[in-house]
Amino acid sequence: MSKLKQLFRTFFLVDLLEGLWVTFRNQHPKHIYTEQYPSERPQVAERYRGAPRLNNNPENNETLCISCNLCAIACPENLIVVGWERNPETKRKDLIQFTYDVSRCMFCGLCEDACPVDALELTQDFELASYTREGQVWDRQMLEEGPYPVKYKS
Amino acid sequence: MSTAETFLDSSELVLNMGPQHPSTHGVLRVILKLDGEKVIGTECVIGYLHRGVEKIGENRTYVMFAPYVDRMDYISAVSNGLGYCLAVEQLGGYVAPPRAQTVRVILTELNRIASHLLWLGTHALDVGAITPLFYTMREREEVLKIFENYCGARLTTHAFRIGGLQYELYDGFEDQVRVFCERMLTKLDEYEELLTGNRIWVNRLTGVGIINAADCKRYGVTGPLMRAAGVAADLRKLQPYSGYEQYDFDIPTRVNGDSFDRYVIRMEEIRQSVRILRQAVERIPTGPVMAKVAKVLKPAIGEAYVSVEAPKGELGYFIVSDGSLHPYRMRVRPPSFLNLQALTEMCKGALVADVVAIIGTLDIVLGEVDR
Amino acid sequence: MPEEPKPAGPPTQMASTLWEGDLPTTVKAAFGERLLESACYVNQNFFVVQADAVIPLIEFLKREVDFDFLVDLTAVDYPKRAERFELVYILYSYSRNERIRVKTSIADGVVPATATTVHTTANWLEREVFDMFGIRFAGHPEMKRILLPEEWVGHPLRKEYGITQMDNNWVKENLGIESGQ
Numbered sequence: 001m002s003k004l005k006q007l008f009r010t011f012f013l014v015d016l017l018e019g020l021w022v023t024f025r026n027q028h029p030k031h032i033y034t035e036q037y038p039s040e041r042p043q044v045a046e047r048y049r050g051a052p053r054l055n056n057n058p059e060n061n062e063t064l065c066i067s068c069n070l071c072a073i074a075c076p077e078n079l080i081v082v083g084w085e086r087n088p089e090t091k092r093k094d095l096i097q098f099t100y101d102v103s104r105c106m107f108c109g110l111c112e113d114a115c116p117v118d119a120l121e122l123t124q125d126f127e128l129a130s131y132t133r134e135g136q137v138w139d140r141q142m143l144e145e146g147p148y149p150v151k152y153k154s
Numbered sequence: 155m156s157t158a159e160t161f162l163d164s165s166e167l168v169l170n171m172g173p174q175h176p177s178t179h180g181v182l183r184v185i186l187k188l189d190g191e192k193v194i195g196t197e198c199v200i201g202y203l204h205r206g207v208e209k210i211g212e213n214r215t216y217v218m219f220a221p222y223v224d225r226m227d228y229i230s231a232v233s234n235g236l237g238y239c240l241a242v243e244q245l246g247g248y249v250a251p252p253r254a255q256t257v258r259v260i261l262t263e264l265n266r267i268a269s270h271l272l273w274l275g276t277h278a279l280d281v282g283a284i285t286p287l288f289y290t291m292r293e294r295e296e297v298l299k300i301f302e303n304y305c306g307a308r309l310t311t312h313a314f315r316i317g318g319l320q321y322e323l324y325d326g327f328e329d330q331v332r333v334f335c336e337r338m339l340t341k342l343d344e345y346e347e348l349l350t351g352n353r354i355w356v357n358r359l360t361g362v363g364i365i366n367a368a369d370c371k372r373y374g375v376t377g378p379l380m381r382a383a384g385v386a387a388d389l390r391k392l393q394p395y396s397g398y399e400q401y402d403f404d405i406p407t408r409v410n411g412d413s414f415d416r417y418v419i420r421m422e423e424i425r426q427s428v429r430i431l432r433q434a435v436e437r438i439p440t441g442p443v444m445a446k447v448a449k450v451l452k453p454a455i456g457e458a459y460v461s462v463e464a465p466k467g468e469l470g471y472f473i474v475s476d477g478s479l480h481p482y483r484m485r486v487r488p489p490s491f492l493n494l495q496a497l498t499e500m501c502k503g504a505l506v507a508d509v510v511a512i513i514g515t516l517d518i519v520l521g522e523v524d525r
Numbered sequence: 526m527p528e529e530p531k532p533a534g535p536p537t538q539m540a541s542t543l544w545e546g547d548l549p550t551t552v553k554a555a556f557g558e559r560l561l562e563s564a565c566y567v568n569q570n571f572f573v574v575q576a577d578a579v580i581p582l583i584e585f586l587k588r589e590v591d592f593d594f595l596v597d598l599t600a601v602d603y604p605k606r607a608e609r610f611e612l613v614y615i616l617y618s619y620s621r622n623e624r625i626r627v628k629t630s631i632a633d634g635v636v637p638a639t640a641t642t643v644h645t646t647a648n649w650l651e652r653e654v655f656d657m658f659g660i661r662f663a664g665h666p667e668m669k670r671i672l673l674p675e676e677w678v679g680h681p682l683r684k685e686y687g688i689t690q691m692d693n694n695w696v697k698e699n700l701g702i703e704s705g706q
Binding site for chain 1: 214217218219220221222225285289292295299302303304305306307310312320321324344347348351352353
């Protein structure tokens with residue numbers, strides 16, 4: 001009996017038709033997942049760990065960074081360099097320079113976990129390509145302003 | 155086969171497969187010794203992706219090394235992270251809080267599904283079925299979205315920290331997992347419709363790359379390969395960790411140990427993972443997600459070997475501590491490495507085209523083989 | 526983070542406790558003086574034996590007590606000890622659902638016996654130990670490097686090998702660049 005059934009299936013290509021039915025069903029537009037990048041830009045998650053950013057205080061536009069160097073210590077790849085100077089008047093450390101080598105970064109998020117004042121943050125920007133290796137070493141200005149990806153019109 | 159009396163010299167032919175061959179899933183070079191189309195000997199040349207993870211481990215602190223383990227088996231990074239965190243916790247005497255343990259189980263099982271889905275898609279592609287790849291990638295995307303929402307990264311997640319979790323769950327996590335479970339089961343039936351009854355698929359895999367239970371033990375093979383050979387070996391059941399003993403699930407086994415059985419085992423494992431997910435997501439306890447772990451983590455002098463059931467097999471970490479900030483020795487027992495060792499045994503007498511199918515069902519990740 | 530190889534210091538003492546039970550008694554009866562220690566640390570049991578007793582012990586454990594699965598084989602480098610390398614064999618028994626370790630110490634240059642005669646698994650694992658530490662195993666079917674190129678000089682997991690160190694000649698010759706860094 002099963003032999004006969006098998007023969008029937010073989011002769012009428014039932015396997016093939018079953019498979020084609022599956023592929024046919026999946027043609028429905030609601031099953032389409034392809035994103036039309038770059039004309040249609042994906043919405044990445046809120047917690048996405050992308051381009052680093054050095055936050056400024058929105059009220060007076062001064063940096064939030066207190067030059068504590070904890071991010072540099074926490075970084076496994078040792079790619080953060082914090083340059084600071086002791087301000088003789090306020091007795092505080094003033095941030096002079098902040099270098100972040102994005103080319104070696106693995107976006108593990110340990111630096112933002114270590115930051116006590118939420119100054120360093122990994123943001124939702126994910127377009128980090130550049131033409132040179134040097135372009136991947138971000139200075140303080142770049143970190144505060146963020147990358148400038150080209151916007152394509154749809 | 156004697157060569158002397160034949161007109162055409164049928165002596166052995168040495169064929170290089172790889173290191174850049176699409177079916178080797180990375181940079182694996184297999185030197186095949188052929189007699190006609192029959193494989194009479196194989197030799198694997200590995201190490202193209204060697205990055206010295208164990209050496210890096212000795213030069214980083216315990217906390218800093220965690221992101222590196224994600225880069226060994228990069229398609230199941232969460233399992234790697236879980237194993238590493240459990241090993242350091244064992245060494246340092248920490249226990250993750252119950253909430254963290256449950257979330258860890260959920261993410262690890264999601265990762266297992268993602269890993270098996272990627273395997274299914276690429277393996278089907280290797281043996282000639284192109285369509286499943288698009289579908290499995292689509293479902294895998296759902297898992298990666300959950301990871302992205304939870305910890306901000308899709309592939310190399312760095313989701314767990316020593317002592318628990320860094321991130322609290324986001325709103326809608328449970329619902330997203332529930333929806334995924336529902337969807338996954340219907341989609342699995344769809345894959346089975348495409349493949350399990352497909353005569354080409356069945357004929358291509360049945361009886362190919364047989365390895366029996368005794369050989370599995372001899373060669374150190376673990377994971378789905380061993381279960382396909384009939385040994386119900388799963389560390390989640392044998393030596394439960396992270397609260398796996400609370401969940402009701404089965405260890406699927408088959409008897410033949412051929413490529414088709416390995417396919418069936420992995421499909422069944424996805425179903426079992428969904429079962430675990432459904433139980434776990436209903437009982438996420440409240441409470442803290444992080445145990446009290448010293449900021450400067452210095453485990454006492456000693457050593458520990460902790461292993462978890464990664465999607466590929468037994469993934470173990472052997473850590474020796476000398477009481478300092480850095481591990482004194484960081485040894486990783488990679489499942490892919492030892493599974494690959496059995497390739498020689500499995501390829502004996504196979505045809506050249508079958509080697510592709512065998513490497514496919516081994517489910518190796520070269521990042522883990524070479525470390 | 527640190528670029529320099531960290532100063533290597535052997536652990537002075539592991540706070541292990543004595544491992545008591547049937548298995549240590551059986552092994553003690555069979556091996557006597559050659560079994561140096563049977564201990565337990567964080568609920569993980571291990572034997573420490575003399576170097577010449579390792580393979581007989583593994584074989585004994587496989588034959589008599591059903592530890593039929595070699596999980597892992599690795600080495601640890603303690604440059605300050607007289608017997609520099611510690612070989613670690615991790616064994617598992619499916620019937621007993623138990624995992625144990627067998628450890629031994631050997632000096633640099635000593636050629637220990639291979640475990641491939643007992644467990645075929647050891648083949649690649651011993652090759653990796655040779656590759657990383659430079660320990661040769663006597664009787665191994667194919668004692669050559671596995672992860673690094675055949676002509677590479679040096680064994681990276683030895684403690685004196687720096688984290689950024691490499692075989693510069695090999696890199697120059699084969700890759701045509703000055704340095705891999």
